Amino acid sequence: MTEKEKPKGAILQRDKETYAIVPRIPGGLLKLENIKEIVNVVEKYNIPIIKITSGHRLALVGMKGEVVNDIWQDLKMDVGKATELCLHYVQACPGNAVCKYGVQDSLGLGVEIEQFFSGMEMPAKVKIGISGCPFCCGESFVRDIGILGKKKGWKVIFGGNSGRRPRIGDIIAEDIEKEEVLNLTKRCLEYYAANGKKRERTSHFIERIGIDEFKKSIL
Numbered sequence: 676m677t678e679k680e681k682p683k684g685a686i687l688q689r690d691k692e693t694y695a696i697v698p699r700i701p702g703g704l705l706k707l708e709n710i711k712e713i714v715n716v717v718e719k720y721n722i723p724i725i726k727i728t729s730g731h732r733l734a735l736v737g738m739k740g741e742v743v744n745d746i747w748q749d750l751k752m753d754v755g756k757a758t759e760l761c762l763h764y765v766q767a768c769p770g771n772a773v774c775k776y777g778v779q780d781s782l783g784l785g786v787e788i789e790q791f792f793s794g795m796e797m798p799a800k801v802k803i804g805i806s807g808c809p810f811c812c813g814e815s816f817v818r819d820i821g822i823l824g825k826k827k828g829w830k831v832i833f834g835g836n837s838g839r840r841p842r843i844g845d846i847i848a849e850d851i852e853k854e855e856v857l858n859l860t861k862r863c864l865e866y867y868a869a870n871g872k873k874r875e876r877t878s879h880f881i882e883r884i885g886i887d888e889f890k891k892s893i894l
Contacts, residue, residue: 678862683747693736693739697755698752698755703767716749719733722738732800752769760796761796762793765804766814767807768781785813798874803822804818807824809824816844818836820844831849831860834878842878847890
């Protein structure tokens with residue numbers, strides 16, 4: 676199967692013969708019907724590997740290209756972005772929905788942010804980490820955009836990275852309400868989309884233009 680014939684939402688694997696797919700799971704939350712459909716396709720198509728990813732998603736790995744479109748049809752789930760230049764995922768901890776340490780609703784905010792920014796074109800892939808308390812289980816300081824809950828409100832962080840050249844993100848604002856978090860995230864991503872170079876992650880973008888120039892433009 677050539678690159679031109681590659682099935683939608685599929686990632687060619689190391690053997691150059693099989694593919695992986697990553698269903699979109701906003702906030703890492705699965706519904707019962709999603710679980711049933713995943714089990715059904717794994718059994719029906721004899722998928723050999725089911726991997727929980729670092730972004731709180733499931734990767735189904737090892738299927739031939741000719742069955743991928745049928746799998747998507749059976750799953751009834753949206754395609755999760757894995758290689759495209761856009762928002763890949765929002766990683767969110769349980770927050771105050773269930774965790775005794777949570778002080779803010781990180782899950783609710785995570786789902787809202789993913790729905791709002793899903794599909795927005797970016798210079799490079801973007802990952803967002805949302806934590807419901809200062810323990811920072813959403814890894815907010817090493818994500819392109821980090822949002823961290825405190826008793827007085829939310830802290831917004833930009834330009835973090837956990838890749839081959841790690842970077843702790845810069846704090847953009849503190850103790851703000853949810854609506855301002857959404858507005859500020861929008862301004863950050865729009866400015867980055869307009870001024871970032873192709874395949875330039877937010878960490879490299881901030882290193883190039885400087886955090887002071889970035890804050891001056893978006894605050």
